Amino acid sequence: MxxxxxxxxxxxxxxxxxxxxxxxxxxxxxxxxxxxxxxxxxxxxxxxxxxxxxxxxxxxxxxxxxxxxxxxxxxxxxxxxxxxxxxxxxxxxxxxxxxxxxxxxxxxxxxxxxxxxxxxxxxxxxxxxxxxxxxxxxxxxxxxxxxxxxxxxxxxxxxxxxxxxxxxxxxxxxxxxxxxxxxxxxxxxxxxxxxxxxxxxxxxxxxxxxxxxxxxxxxxxxxxxxxxxxxxxxxxxxxxxxxGRTVFQSYSPRGTVGNKVVLKARGLTTSLLKDVSFDIKEGEIVGFYGLVGAGKTEIARALYGADSFEGAVDFKGKPVGRTPTAAIASGIALVPEERRTQGLFTNLTIRENIPVMNLPRVSRGGVFKAADVQDAAHQYVEQLSIATSSIEKHTEKLSGGNQQKVVFAKCLFSRAELLLLDEPTRGVDVGAKSEIYDIIKDLADQGNAVAVFSSELEEILGICDRVFLMFDGHLQEEIPNGPDVDISHILNVVTGGQESVAK
Amino acid sequence: MTSYSNQTSSAARFTSFLRNYYIYFVLVAVVVLLSTANLDQFALFERGNFLYKRNIINILRVSAPLLVMAGAFTLLMVSGYIDLSVGSAMSLSAVVYAMLAINGVPFIPAFALTVLVGVLLGAINGFLVVRLNITPVIATLITLSLFKGVALLLVQDGVSAIKSDNFLKIPGWFNDYGRAKVLFDLPAAFWVAVAVTLALIVVQNRGKLGKYAAATGGNPTAAKLSGINTGRTVFLLYVIVGASAALAGIARSSFMSLGDPLSGDGMELTAILVVLLGGTAFSGGEGKVLRSFVGALIIMMLTVGMLTIVPAYYQTLVIGSALLAAAASNHLVSRKGKES
Incomplete structure (x- = not known):
C-alpha cells in the first residue's frame, strides 16, 4: 500500500x-x-x-x-x-x-x-x-x-x-x-x-x-x-x-485393482514435463491432478503418441509406438480435452463416429459392412445409455454429456485396455457426470486401466484409487486415495508448496 | 530462445538481410544473364545487346499492366487476403474501355468510367468476402468466372474482340496511352504504373491503411481488439485492387488497339507469382510494395527473354515452376524468421 x-x-x-x-x-x-x-x-x-x-x-x-x-x-x-x-x-x-x-x-x-x-x-x-x-x-x-x-x-x-x-x-x-x-x-x-x-x-x-x-x-x-x-x-x-469445507468425498476402495503393472512410463520429458515416471496397474483408476498448465494434458498426449517426448513408455511389457495409430494398435485410447474439436466428428452421425478408431473391425477387404456398423452403434448407445432418438443423429446436436459418451464409445470400440481421460466431465451436466463416473468404474472393474487427468479435485477424489500430484511439469507426489486423504496438503502441493511445508 | 535483449544472432540478421534485399540481387542477376546470353540471332531483341535502349523500352511498355497491379495486390496479400479475379477484372475493363472509345467517348471520360468499373468490381469482391463472409479464394474464383462471362458477353458473336470494323473505328488516340512516348521515350501507361506504385509505397509506410493491412494480416484478433475495423480495411483493399486491375486493362487494350475479353487470362497467377517473388508472406502480415514492383520487372524480362529462346507454350510451365520455387523459398525464409 x-x-x-x-x-x-x-x-x-x-x-x-x-x-x-x-x-x-x-x-x-x-x-x-x-x-x-x-x-x-x-x-x-x-x-x-x-x-x-x-x-x-x-x-x-x-x-x-x-x-x-x-x-x-x-x-x-x-x-x-x-x-x-x-x-x-x-x-x-x-x-x-x-x-x-x-x-x-x-x-x-x-x-x-x-x-x-x-x-x-x-x-x-x-x-x-x-x-x-x-x-x-x-x-x-x-x-x-x-x-x-x-x-x-x-x-x-x-x-x-x-x-x-x-x-x-x-x-x-x-x-x-x-x-x-x-x-x-x-x-x-x-x-x-x-x-x-x-x-x-x-x-x-x-x-x-x-x-x-x-x-x-x-x-x-x-x-x-x-x-x-x-x-x-x-x-x-x-x-x-x-x-472452506470438506471436499465431498464419495470414494470407496475398489476390490478389482490388480497387482500386474500394465503401463510403465519412465522419464517422460517434453518442453514442459520434467522426468515424469509412474506405473498404472491392471483394473486401476489413477488420477493426475494439478493446475491448468501443470502438465496433465501433456502426459496424456505423450502416452498416446500425439506429441513427441523423451523417455520410455511400455504397455504390457512392450514399448508403445510414438504415433496415435501405434498407440491405438497396442490398446491405448485417448478421450481428449476438447471434445468438439479433438474428440468428435461433429458433422457426422453417432453411427459414423463410433467405428472411426478401428475401421478394420467392421470392414472386409476395405469395404464397410453396414450391418456391423449399425449393430455396434446400437450396442454402444444402449450400453452407455446415450440419450438420442436415433443413431443417425448428428453428434453436434447432442448434449455435452451424450457427446462425451460417444467419444467413450469410440474408444471402447477400438478395444482399448488403457483409457486416457483428459478432463472427462468438462462441460457436462451433473446427471451425466455421475453416469460417466459409473462408466469409468465399470471399465476398471472389467480389468481395464484408466487414467483420469482433471483439474477438478472432487472428480479425482471421487473415483481414483491413486492420485499423482503435478506442479509445473513435475510429478511432485503420489498419494493413495482414501477417507483420510489430506486435502489441504494436496492443494499446497499443486500450488507450488514444498512437501515439507505440509503438516 | 527467450533471450532477453534484442540481440540478434548473425544468422537471423543474415536471414532478414536476405529477405529485404535478395530481390535486387535477382534483378541484377537476370539483367546480367540476359545481357551476356547470345540472343542476337533472335528477331525480338535488337541486334547486339539486351541492354539496348529499344529493348528496354519495349519491355517496360509491355510490363505496364503487371506493374500497375503489383502494388495493390501486395497490400491485399499483406492483409492476408487474395483476389483471383484480377485477370478477369482486367479483361472486362479492357473490353469496356474499348467499347467506350469505339462508340465515340473521348479519352478522359472513357478512362474515368473504366476505372470506376474497376472500383465496382473490387467492391463486389469486397462485399462477397467481408459482408457475406465467403472464403476469399472461393469468392474471387466465382467472380473470376462472372467478370470473364460479362466480358465475353459484351463482345459480339463471331468476333474475338472489340476492334475496328466496317461500321465503327477505334479512334486514333486510343493507342497513345500505351505506346506514345511521353517521358524518356516511355508511354503514359508506364508512368501511371510508377506513380501508382510510389503512391502505394507511401500508403504502406505512412498510411493508416498500410499499417492496418499489416495488422489485419499479422494478427486479426489483435487488430480487432485494438478497435480496428478490419472488414473496412479489407474492403478498401479489394476496391484498390479492382481499380488497379482496370488501369491494367486500359494499358493492355491501348497497347493492343483492341478490347480482348481474354487479355487478362492468367494474370492472377502472374500477380501472385510476382508478389511471392517479392517476399510477401502467403499468410499475410509481411511484404513490400516496391519489392513486388521489382519482382514484376524480373518476371517480364524473363518472359520476354524466354520468348526469344523457348517456344511460347513452355511459358506457363516455367511460370508454374517459378511459382513453386518462390513459394518454397518464401516458406523457408519465413519459417526461419519465426524460429530465431
Missing part, C-alpha cells in the same frame, strides 16, 4: 451471474483500492473467470452493479472496458509480430491526416510508459524478434499508455520462465508506483504472497473475504479459505 490515503478505483456490488442451472457468481461485493496489486484467488470453478469476464465486458451480469473510477461501469466489449479505464492482459498474446514495438503500442489509436499517419502525443506517451516499465525494449524493434515475456510487456505498456489505470492480468505467468516472471513482477511493481492498479489472478500462491497487497477469495461463486495479504497467516490460511 503506497500511501496513507486509499481510494476505491473499482468496486462491484451484489454482482451475480446465472447460467442455466448454475449460479456461477453469487452476490459478490468488494472494492479495490487504487495503486495496489489486488489478487483474486479461488479453486477451479470458484467463479474467478466469470467475474473477470464481467469486468472485461465479455459477459453481462445477471444482476448487480460495477463502478470504475467513480463512474457506473457497464462494459460490452474490451474497447468499452478500456474507455472506462480497465484494460485486460489476456492469456493469449494480442500483438502483431510484423509491426514494430511502437506501431503496436499505438495500434488502433493512431492520429491521421487524410489517411496518413501523423505524430501524436500518444506516441510520446507510449514510448515514455514503455521506458518507465521496461527500458531495455527498443521501440523501433520488430515485435517478431521479442520473447513471449517481452511481448507481454508491450501489451501492458499499451494498456497503460491508452489511459487505463486498472489492468487485469489473468494467469500472466503461465507461459514464462522463472527469470521472466521476476521481470514481470518488476514491471507490475513499477506500474503500482505509477498509481496503476493491477488485478492479479493466479493459482500460484507464492506469486500472490510475493506480489499482492490485498487478496479477494472466492469459493463456489461466493465472496469469502477481501483483506490485506499482510493479515493472511501464510499459505495454509489462504488454502483453508479457498476450500
Amino acid at each position: 503506497t500511501g496513507p490515503q486509499t481510494h476505491t478505483v473499482l468496486s462491484v456490488s451484489g454482482l451475480t451471474k446465472d447460467y442455466p442451472g448454475v449460479r456461477a457468481v453469487d452476490d459478490v461485493s468488494f472494492a479495490i483500492e487504487g495503486g495496489t496489486v489486488h489478487c483474486l484467488v479461488g479453486e477451479n470453478g470458484a467463479g474467478k473467470s466469470t467475474l473477470v469476464k464481467m469486468l472485461t465486458g465479455a459477459l453481462d451480469p445477471t444482476s448487480g452493479s460495477m463502478s470504475a473510477n467513480g463512474n457506473e461501469y457497464t462494459p460490452n466489449s474490451p474497447q468499452d472496458a478500456r474507455k472506462g479505464g480497465v484494460a485486460t492482459l489476456f492469456q493469449e498474446l494480442h500483438v502483431v509480430d510484423e509491426l514494430t514495438v511502437l506501431e503496436n503500442l499505438t495500434l488502433g489509436m493512431e492520429r491521421s491526416w487524410f489517411g496518413f499517419l501523423v505524430k501524436s502525443e500518444l506516441e510520446e506517451r507510449a514510448v515514455k510508459t514503455l521506458a518507465a516499465i521496461e527500458p531495455s525494449i527498443d521501440p523501433s524493434a520488430r515485435v517478431s524478434r521479442l520473447s513471449v515475456a517481452q511481448k507481454q510487456i508491450i501489451e501492458i505498456a499499451r494498456a497503460a499508455s491508452s489511459g487505463a489505470n486498472i489492468i487485469i492480468m489473468d494467469e500472466p505467468t503461465a507461459a514464462l520462465s522463472e527469470r521472466e516472471v521476476e521481470r514481470l513482477f518488476g514491471v507490475i511493481r513499477r506500474l503500482r508506483e505509477n498509481d496503476v492498479t493491477v488485478i492479479y489472478i493466479s493459482h500460484k500462491l507464492d506469486e500472490i504472497f510475493e506480489l499482492g497487497d490485498n487478496v479477494t477469495i472466492l469459493r463456489d461463486g461466493k465472496h469469502i473475504a477481501t483483506k490485506p495479504l499482510a493479515d493472511v497467516d501464510g499459505r495454509s490460511e489462504l488454502i483453508e479459505m479457498m476450500i
Whole structure:
C-alpha cells in the first residue's frame, strides 16, 4: 500500500451471474483500492473467470452493479472496458509480430491526416510508459524478434499508455520462465508506483504472497473475504479459505485393482514435463491432478503418441509406438480435452463416429459392412445409455454429456485396455457426470486401466484409487486415495508448496 | 530462445538481410544473364545487346499492366487476403474501355468510367468476402468466372474482340496511352504504373491503411481488439485492387488497339507469382510494395527473354515452376524468421 490515503478505483456490488442451472457468481461485493496489486484467488470453478469476464465486458451480469473510477461501469466489449479505464492482459498474446514495438503500442489509436499517419502525443506517451516499465525494449524493434515475456510487456505498456489505470492480468505467468516472471513482477511493481492498479489472478500462491497487497477469495461463486495479504497467516490460511469445507468425498476402495503393472512410463520429458515416471496397474483408476498448465494434458498426449517426448513408455511389457495409430494398435485410447474439436466428428452421425478408431473391425477387404456398423452403434448407445432418438443423429446436436459418451464409445470400440481421460466431465451436466463416473468404474472393474487427468479435485477424489500430484511439469507426489486423504496438503502441493511445508 | 535483449544472432540478421534485399540481387542477376546470353540471332531483341535502349523500352511498355497491379495486390496479400479475379477484372475493363472509345467517348471520360468499373468490381469482391463472409479464394474464383462471362458477353458473336470494323473505328488516340512516348521515350501507361506504385509505397509506410493491412494480416484478433475495423480495411483493399486491375486493362487494350475479353487470362497467377517473388508472406502480415514492383520487372524480362529462346507454350510451365520455387523459398525464409 503506497500511501496513507486509499481510494476505491473499482468496486462491484451484489454482482451475480446465472447460467442455466448454475449460479456461477453469487452476490459478490468488494472494492479495490487504487495503486495496489489486488489478487483474486479461488479453486477451479470458484467463479474467478466469470467475474473477470464481467469486468472485461465479455459477459453481462445477471444482476448487480460495477463502478470504475467513480463512474457506473457497464462494459460490452474490451474497447468499452478500456474507455472506462480497465484494460485486460489476456492469456493469449494480442500483438502483431510484423509491426514494430511502437506501431503496436499505438495500434488502433493512431492520429491521421487524410489517411496518413501523423505524430501524436500518444506516441510520446507510449514510448515514455514503455521506458518507465521496461527500458531495455527498443521501440523501433520488430515485435517478431521479442520473447513471449517481452511481448507481454508491450501489451501492458499499451494498456497503460491508452489511459487505463486498472489492468487485469489473468494467469500472466503461465507461459514464462522463472527469470521472466521476476521481470514481470518488476514491471507490475513499477506500474503500482505509477498509481496503476493491477488485478492479479493466479493459482500460484507464492506469486500472490510475493506480489499482492490485498487478496479477494472466492469459493463456489461466493465472496469469502477481501483483506490485506499482510493479515493472511501464510499459505495454509489462504488454502483453508479457498476450500472452506470438506471436499465431498464419495470414494470407496475398489476390490478389482490388480497387482500386474500394465503401463510403465519412465522419464517422460517434453518442453514442459520434467522426468515424469509412474506405473498404472491392471483394473486401476489413477488420477493426475494439478493446475491448468501443470502438465496433465501433456502426459496424456505423450502416452498416446500425439506429441513427441523423451523417455520410455511400455504397455504390457512392450514399448508403445510414438504415433496415435501405434498407440491405438497396442490398446491405448485417448478421450481428449476438447471434445468438439479433438474428440468428435461433429458433422457426422453417432453411427459414423463410433467405428472411426478401428475401421478394420467392421470392414472386409476395405469395404464397410453396414450391418456391423449399425449393430455396434446400437450396442454402444444402449450400453452407455446415450440419450438420442436415433443413431443417425448428428453428434453436434447432442448434449455435452451424450457427446462425451460417444467419444467413450469410440474408444471402447477400438478395444482399448488403457483409457486416457483428459478432463472427462468438462462441460457436462451433473446427471451425466455421475453416469460417466459409473462408466469409468465399470471399465476398471472389467480389468481395464484408466487414467483420469482433471483439474477438478472432487472428480479425482471421487473415483481414483491413486492420485499423482503435478506442479509445473513435475510429478511432485503420489498419494493413495482414501477417507483420510489430506486435502489441504494436496492443494499446497499443486500450488507450488514444498512437501515439507505440509503438516 | 527467450533471450532477453534484442540481440540478434548473425544468422537471423543474415536471414532478414536476405529477405529485404535478395530481390535486387535477382534483378541484377537476370539483367546480367540476359545481357551476356547470345540472343542476337533472335528477331525480338535488337541486334547486339539486351541492354539496348529499344529493348528496354519495349519491355517496360509491355510490363505496364503487371506493374500497375503489383502494388495493390501486395497490400491485399499483406492483409492476408487474395483476389483471383484480377485477370478477369482486367479483361472486362479492357473490353469496356474499348467499347467506350469505339462508340465515340473521348479519352478522359472513357478512362474515368473504366476505372470506376474497376472500383465496382473490387467492391463486389469486397462485399462477397467481408459482408457475406465467403472464403476469399472461393469468392474471387466465382467472380473470376462472372467478370470473364460479362466480358465475353459484351463482345459480339463471331468476333474475338472489340476492334475496328466496317461500321465503327477505334479512334486514333486510343493507342497513345500505351505506346506514345511521353517521358524518356516511355508511354503514359508506364508512368501511371510508377506513380501508382510510389503512391502505394507511401500508403504502406505512412498510411493508416498500410499499417492496418499489416495488422489485419499479422494478427486479426489483435487488430480487432485494438478497435480496428478490419472488414473496412479489407474492403478498401479489394476496391484498390479492382481499380488497379482496370488501369491494367486500359494499358493492355491501348497497347493492343483492341478490347480482348481474354487479355487478362492468367494474370492472377502472374500477380501472385510476382508478389511471392517479392517476399510477401502467403499468410499475410509481411511484404513490400516496391519489392513486388521489382519482382514484376524480373518476371517480364524473363518472359520476354524466354520468348526469344523457348517456344511460347513452355511459358506457363516455367511460370508454374517459378511459382513453386518462390513459394518454397518464401516458406523457408519465413519459417526461419519465426524460429530465431
